[in-house]
Amino acid sequence: MEGVIDAHARALLTTRPGFDWAVTEFVRVVDARLPPRVFYKHCPELIHAPAATPNGTPVHLQLLGSDPEALAANAHQALKLNATCLDLNFGCPAKTVNRHDGGASLLRDPRRVEGAVSAVHTALAGAIPVTAKIRLGFSDRRLALDCAKAAEAGGAAHLVVHGRTRDEGYRPPAHWEWIARIRQALHIPVIVNGDIWSLEDYWRARSLSGCEDAMLGRGALADPLLACRIRHWQSTGERLPATTWQVRAEILTAYAALQRITLPERVVVSLLKQWLNHMRARHEQAGQRFTLLRRVTQLDSFLEGLTTTLDTA
Ligand SMILES: Cc1cc2nc3c(=O)[nH]c(=O)nc-3n(C[C@H](O)[C@H](O)[C@H](O)COP(=O)(O)O)c2cc1C
Incomplete structure (x- = not known):
């Protein structure tokens, strides 16, 4: 794609x-x-x-x-x-x-x-x-x-x-x-x-x-x-359990690690937002993280935001 x-x-x-x-x-x-x-x-x-x-x-x-x-x-x-x-x-x-x-x-x-x-x-x-x-x-x-x-x-x-x-x-x-x-x-x-x-x-x-x-x-x-x-x-014939946020975050983090070798950090952040955007309509926590991170432009802050505990109160 x-x-x-x-x-x-x-x-x-x-x-x-x-x-x-x-x-x-x-x-x-x-x-x-x-x-x-x-x-x-x-x-x-x-x-x-x-x-x-x-x-x-x-x-x-x-x-x-x-x-x-x-x-x-x-x-x-x-x-x-x-x-x-x-x-x-x-x-x-x-x-x-x-x-x-x-x-x-x-x-x-x-x-x-x-x-x-x-x-x-x-x-x-x-x-x-x-x-x-x-x-x-x-x-x-x-x-x-x-x-x-x-x-x-x-x-x-x-x-x-x-x-x-x-x-x-x-x-x-x-x-x-x-x-x-x-x-x-x-x-x-x-x-x-x-x-x-x-x-x-x-x-x-x-x-x-x-x-x-x-x-x-x-x-x-x-x-x-x-x-x-x-x-x-x-x-x-069996169903696997739903994909957890932890697994999703691991994949996004691994993606960032591969991309940052050759691309500027701000480009990597946009790529991460793009992927998270694809996840968010079908996964509640991806939606919450997207909202939390949509204005973040620094790569390390973005990656931290993928794993910090969400305040659900
Ligand atoms: C952003 C984007 C880029 C795409 N790029 C390609 C492409 O390079 N080659 C291709 O065959 N299809 C491309 N497609 C079409 C998809 O492969 C697929 O046919 C289409 O999205 C419908 O399938 P889906 O509902 O599973 O996404 C692209 C779709 C999107 C949304």
Whole structure:
């Protein structure tokens, strides 16, 4: 997730078993082949090929662009740098990205989705897989099936579907039942995405979409043990207890320790506030800490505030 889940966050979120793989923030492809440093910046895990988090969870590199030739050239570059899977982003709703003909804007024309996937598939020549991520459409869902089929026809090895159109932004609900139609029409694995915040949401998303696998976004930030919780239930049928504040605070503290090695303290504080903000709607104590710390700008004071006893009187 761009600006949110970088290599340090990936490392922490995959410490406990749960995720089968993680995906980088998107690498924006315009018209040129990007230098290796851009790939290493988005995916430092490439340095120790095959790209994986410290506990061995594979990391897939995501490209976002619309020009098939440029995507192919960058796919080739990524392959040379030892990427093990390339994902193409056709879901980004950001106005600046869409205005420059990237992300979800391609969903207005399924032929362009197929062209982009196929160009990358050809460039990779079967050496590593290409996968795709779409929304249900740009303004409406009329082309949802066509876009999904286009990604498959282009050679995508799997398809992640965020159950909303671009115009729906992040407004609930995510239409998991729509993803079932796509799953039924395709031969490649389809992965349900959108609004999975809890084990119960995962159950519902799974039964409405029929997809075995789910992709977690904001839900994994809101509850860093969500993937672990789902995996534990899948293998034992048992529910893990709710993630305590102590565990959350440990993860945020570890995140700060990793980020402060290279980033200025005030940037680390904003990153911590951003993550805490993702937690607060779904965890009371995260909400209280957020209120307590929202004006704090010093890193050490912020970290202290994560663990001080709250005055609940
Ligand atoms: C701040 C932010 C950044 C995101 N960046 C990316 C990205 O770089 N690549 C991508 O495929 N999806 C990105 N997404 C979309 C999420 O991966 C996901 O599809 C979407 O948030 C819906 O799933 P969720 O409800 O589980 O978050 C981003 C979402 C947010 C909120």
